[in-house]
Amino acid sequence: MQLETYISDLLYRYECVTIPEFGAFLTQRVSASITENTNTFYPPKKVLSFNEQIQKSDGLLAHYIADVEKIPFEIASNKIRKRVKLLKSYLTQGQTLNFSNIGEISLNIEGNILFEPSYHLNYLTDSFGLSQFVSPKVNREIYKKEGEKIEKVVPITVTPERQKARLYLKYAAVALIALTLGGFGMSNYYVNQIEIHNRIAQEEANQQLENRIQEATFIIDNPLPTITLNVTKQVGKYHIIAGAFRIEENSTKIIDQLKNLGYNARYIGENKYGLHEVVYSSYEDRLEALQALRKIRKEHNSEAWLLVKEL
Numbered sequence: 366m367q368l369e370t371y372i373s374d375l376l377y378r379y380e381c382v383t384i385p386e387f388g389a390f391l392t393q394r395v396s397a398s399i400t401e402n403t404n405t406f407y408p409p410k411k412v413l414s415f416n417e418q419i420q421k422s423d424g425l426l427a428h429y430i431a432d433v434e435k436i437p438f439e440i441a442s443n444k445i446r447k448r449v450k451l452l453k454s455y456l457t458q459g460q461t462l463n464f465s466n467i468g469e470i471s472l473n474i475e476g477n478i479l480f481e482p483s484y485h486l487n488y489l490t491d492s493f494g495l496s497q498f499v500s501p502k503v504n505r506e507i508y509k510k511e512g513e514k515i516e517k518v519v520p521i522t523v524t525p526e527r528q529k530a531r532l533y534l535k536y537a538a539v540a541l542i543a544l545t546l547g548g549f550g551m552s553n554y555y556v557n558q559i560e561i562h563n564r565i566a567q568e569e570a571n572q573q574l575e576n577r578i579q580e581a582t583f584i585i586d587n588p589l590p591t592i593t594l595n596v597t598k599q600v601g602k603y604h605i606i607a608g609a610f611r612i613e614e615n616s617t618k619i620i621d622q623l624k625n626l627g628y629n630a631r632y633i634g635e636n637k638y639g640l641h642e643v644v645y646s647s648y649e650d651r652l653e654a655l656q657a658l659r660k661i662r663k664e665h666n667s668e669a670w671l672l673v674k675e676l
Contacts, residue, residue: 368448369464371430376488377670385422387449388415390467392488405499411488413468415480432652490672601647603654604633604672605661609640616641633676
């Protein structure tokens with residue numbers, strides 16, 4: 366039994382997944398961050414940790430295994446107990462337990478459990494499609510220093526010719542202000558007259574248009590026959606996500622490709638990050654959706670995941 370696969374599925378939706386008599390994997394949401402030394406931007410994510418003190422079974426893992434494998438709850442619980450017994454024996458022998466896409470567990474010299482999380486998957490579904498990126502450094506201080514150097518090398522001086530030019534500009538500005546004040550009153554008069562004329566013309570045009578509409582009569586001699594289309598609408602709040610794309614044209618291409626493969630692919634809109642989401646299909650039954658998800662991961666896309674959302 367691949368226990369880590371079931372745990373990984375549950376970490377997308379729950380903050381705590383307990384392995385009875387062994388410990389619990391915990392998730393905590395952290396905001397987007399920036400590393401100033403490398404200019405690297407990281408999206409929001411879930412940080413994984415392990416607590417060996419939480420060992421009491423809450424039934425979550427056993428119920429999930431029972432639903433997926435179509436077996437009774439007691440049988441699923443027995444499978445977990447056998448797996449835990451084997452994991453503990455590996456630890457006492459000094460081996461490191463590798464939980465795929467989750468992390469590694471080992472014992473230190475004092476016999477305490479050490480957990481090293483894996484960073485291959487981001488279990489925060491809101492950040493699906495987002496990845497870290499490095500931004501080029503902006504050297505503002507360098508440009509400032511270069512400007513200061515240029516000012517020192519090329520000083521700004523005022524010659525007698527420039528002083529005369531400034532006097533001419535001063536007199537021209539005074540004359541322009543006088544002309545502007547004199548024509549301000551006349552300008553307001555003409556503007557008011559134009560506005561009155563435009564308003565009267567607009568009212569006449571609206572009246573003529575209304576009269577023509579009232580006089581018009583529409584008669585259809587040969588009406589088109591009524592056509593009834595039977596469209597199958599996908600319903601359900603369980604959606605298997607195929608991908609999220611920043612460019613809408615890319616999502617349209619993926620939908621056509623998936624439909625050619627026999628999937629009921631469709632577009633379900635944008636998420637809060639502005640990415641266009643495409644689904645393989647939508648389901649009303651959670652168990653049916655999980656079975657379809659496992660099949661898609663095995664046969665077509667290992668990165669597909671389940672979104673629970675009312676559309």
